[in-house]
Amino acid sequence: MQTDWSDERLMLAYRAGDADAFTLLYRRHRGPLYRYLVRQCGDPALADELHQEVWLKVIKGRSQYEPLARFPTWLFRIARHRLIDHYRQHARHLLAQYESTANDDADEGDELIERLPAASEEMPHVLHERHDTARRISLALDELPPLQREVFLLAEEGGLTLDEIAVATGCGRETTKSRLRYALGKLRTSLRDLL
Amino acid sequence: MSERQQDFRGDPQVSALYREHARDEPSAAGDERIIAAARAAVRAAQTVARRTWWQRWRTTLALATTLVLTLTLSLLHERQPADQRRETEVAPPRSAAPGVSPAGVARDLAAPASAPAAPEQAAPAAVAGEAVAGAGAVASRAAPRQPASEERRSRQSAAPTTGQSGLSPAAAGSPPQSDGPFVDRQGVAAVGSAPPVAKESNAAPAAAPAAPTVGGAEHEAAALGQAPAARKQARAVAKSSADDGRGADEWLEEIRALRREGRSVEAAQQLADFRRAHPEYPLPQEFRQ
Incomplete structure (x- = not known):
């Protein structure tokens, strides 16, 4: 039945008035989207709020939805825009990094990635999460530069291809590929003893 | 994912480790709020869609009908001749x-x-x-x-x-x-x-x-x-x-006839009545003296 339907078909069904289709779609993507948000903003409460806002945007924008791209691409693009809005209000230094790298080529992106600040290890919640593997992974992700972390999360949580990540983030394909390579390399280094 | 692996090998070990321990979930209250909002949006849309043609357009139709009726009545009232309008307003039973x-x-x-x-x-x-x-x-x-x-x-x-x-x-x-x-x-x-009223000679x-x-x-x-x-x-x-139902020209012709017959007093009286009855009628030159 509907459980076999693709995301796009479920979204079209919801646009036509099938609320159960939305429930199914939500169940599929609630976890990945939430993890993307919580890893990016670092605050579970704020991530929960942003998560609701993103889904409300999906609900409001259902009448304009067209299956021109995969549903996760559309969903994570909305989430990314909502994050940028959040940065615009509360973390302008991160916003400047997001905006300045929008049209960079691969080399410039790599240089910027090297200069991005890592998450502080002295943050209380980071210190508290070091006790188990999940906490270790979370810490490793927090240590990644935001743009590298974003590409990694879009690939892992959203299941987006390089081209889809490039579209969602507004960057070139090579820049995306470079960021993902750097992110994986740093994670491997940080989690070497767990692999 | 398979496409990503085709053009970029990635790191399967890191990916597997991450997925194994990625357990963060949104709160249940948040889930309920989102699903409730989605259902409410569908219900609202269905309510709007269920409104019949008449329910959606009745206000517009009522306004349009009122406007058309008002315009029609105004045009009819304007096109009615002034004398006829006055007679309609007064409605004397002259014919009866x-x-x-x-x-x-x-x-x-x-x-x-x-x-x-x-x-x-x-x-x-x-x-x-x-x-x-x-x-x-x-x-x-x-x-x-x-x-x-x-x-x-x-x-x-x-x-x-x-x-x-x-x-x-x-x-x-x-x-x-x-x-x-x-x-x-x-x-x-x-x-x-009384003399017979119907006779034309006695009418004057x-x-x-x-x-x-x-x-x-x-x-x-x-x-x-x-x-x-x-x-x-x-x-x-x-x-x-x-004016006794006569047209202005007809009346003037009668006044001319009275003048020709030498009944100047009656003609003057008729002319005075004519002026009262038709104050805006342009008099011929012969009657302006």
């Missing part, structure tokens, strides 16, 4: 009783509740006045549906044409007269003494005594202390009855 004195009609309209004239005052009426009153009685008999009260009023209205325009307050309080014998007597007298003399009543009706309305609206109605009736 052509012999009724115009001044009497004006009196009817101006003072429908005025007291009936005393029999002593109606008795010394002039012959011409009796003729007019008699014609009115004949007309009232010719109209079988006319009620007795209207008959009495038309009979009473004949009195002012005979010089009884100034009703004293004492007369207003005098007792009303019984209908039957008076009507019959007046009707018989009129039939016996018959109209002559009625002419002074054109302004007289208005003066009577003013003298009786009637409202300006009643005076206006009386003036409209006087004017419409002064």
Whole structure:
């Protein structure tokens, strides 16, 4: 039945008035989207709020939805825009990094990635999460530069291809590929003893 | 994912480790709020979609209908000739009783509740006045549906044409007269003494005594202390009855005929009536002197 339907078909069904289709779609993507948000903003409460806002945007924008791209691409693009809005209000230094790298080529992106600040290890919640593997992974992700972390999360949580990540983030394909390579390399280094 | 692996190998070990320990979930309360919002949005859309054609457009249709009706009535009112409009507003029963004195009609309209004239005052009426009153009685008999009260009023209205325009307050309080014998007597007298009204040769003399009543009706309305609206109605009736249904050209032609016959006094009187009835009509050169 509907459980076999693709995301796009479920979204079209919801646009036509099938609320159960939305429930199914939500169940599929609630976890990945939430993890993307919580890893990016670092605050579970704020991530929960942003998560609701993103889904409300999906609900409001259902009448304009067209299956021109995969549903996760559309969903994570909305989430990314909502994050940028959040940065615009509360973390302008991160916003400047997001905006300045929008049209960079691969080399410039790599240089910027090297200069991005890592998450502080002295943050209380980071210190508290070091006790188990999940906490270790979370810490490793927090240590990644935001743009590298974003590409990694879009690939892992959203299941987006390089081209889809490039579209969602507004960057070139090579820049995306470079960021993902750097992110994986740093994670491997940080989690070497767990692999 | 497979496509990503095709063009970028990635790191399967890191990916597997991450997925194995990625357990963060949104709160259950957040889930409920989002799903409830999604269902509410669908219900709201279905409510709007269920509204019938009539429910969606009834306000617009009502406004459009009102607008069309208003415009139609306005256009019809504007296109109606001015004289016809006045007649419609006043609505005198001229066709039903052509012999009724115009001044009497004006009196009817101006003072429908005025007291009936005393029999002593109606008795010394002039012959011409009796003729007019008699014609009115004949007309009232010719109209079988006319009620007795209207008959009495038309009979009473004949009195002012005979010089009884100034009703004293004492007369207003005098007792009303019984209908039957008076009507019959007046009707018989009129039939016996009055010249035939239908003859064209007598039409002009018959109209002559009625002419002074054109302004007289208005003066009577003013003298009786009637409202300006009643005076206006009386003036409209006087004017419409002064031209006696003739067109302006026809009337002028009659005045020319009177002049040719040497009846200059009557011609001047007719011309004065014409000017009152058609104040805006451009007079020919011969009548401007």
